[in-house]
Amino acid sequence: MSEQIIEQLSELVSPAYADCDAQSLLIRSSALVSCLKSLNRAANTATRTKKDETTAARQEMDQSHLGLQNLLYEKRHLEREIEKCRQFASVYQDIPLYTMDEFKQLAPEEARTPAALEDEHQLMLNRLSFELAERQRLNVKRLELVQAKEELLKRSRTNVNTLDSVKSHIDALVKTASDIQKKVDELVQPLPASDDSISMVTG
Template sequence: MDAGAFVTDAFLQSVLQAAADARQQCLHMLDFIDQNRAAQPDPDAEMQLSRQQKLLHSNLAKLRGLNRRALLETRNTKQQTQEAKSEIDSLHLHLQNLYYEQRHLIGDIAACQGYNHKYQSLPLVPVDEILAANPELAEADEHDLMVARINHEHAERQTLEEQRQGLLKKKQSLINDNNKKKDELAALDKEIEKFLDSAAPLQQKFDQHDQHNQKATASA
């Protein structure tokens, strides 16, 4: 099969053509030598053979030049192919990294979608009440309505927390007042005890006087 059937590059076709011309010239010279074999050399034949040799040398020189150029271009093509292959390998590796990152992100998204968020367990106000209190949300989407419900719950909890803090302060104030009154009562008890202790001798004298009067009355 003719090699030219597989070669489509114009330069390589010119190389094949130069090789075919050189081959044809060699065959022509061999035929000429066979046809002009003689005991005595013929000057005209030798001149023609010399011209054919020059033509062959010219064809061979052209073929060598084309062959050298073809080798250089082949080398450059191999280099370019290697560089292109390296670039493709790098792009393939980058693509694999992107696939890996994509799978990782898909997994994260699925985990976020399946995550049991705390807001799902909050006793949020119904949507109807939010819409009734905020008519401007009538055209809001599900996300905005959820944000509004969470904000409402947050505001309610802040109000309750403020009330709780106020009650704690009031409770602490009452505890302080009770402790103060306990201290005052304890101090009063001590004063009464001191008074009773100091009045004991006087009470004893009163008792003795009463006893004396009773005896005097009994004698009379």
């Protein structure tokens, strides 16, 4: 379109239009120049629009690229954290647990359902919970046994004290009885014989 207008303007200065009215040529050239300016403005507007669209597309692409970089960074971070978790040696790995056979026999029914036994994570949680409950139960039992032992020791000490007291009383009674026996023995000793009694016996 612009090329056609430029050709038409070129024709106006050609010898073919040498005899034409100058006013007519001016009007026609002005109209052609106006068309040319209009086309130029339209071209500039279209160029600015395309530039704006290109800038917006580039910004969107940059934003998407930045988002992708952030996601890749987060992915690498999560992968490192997962690897740390996999390499983490938890204390539960060193806890002596009931064997699986013992767990299946002793654990509550809800802790050893088929679904729980198939889920490795849930199974470990259930085994740890059961181990904790059993240790708490055994600890209570141990405390009860310790209290019973202390009660028996207390009774034993009381009995020993009572036995010592009785023994002391018996020893005192034995000593008293021994002293009384000595006095009785002294009282019942035979009297010394007189001369008359001797003569009566001999006569």
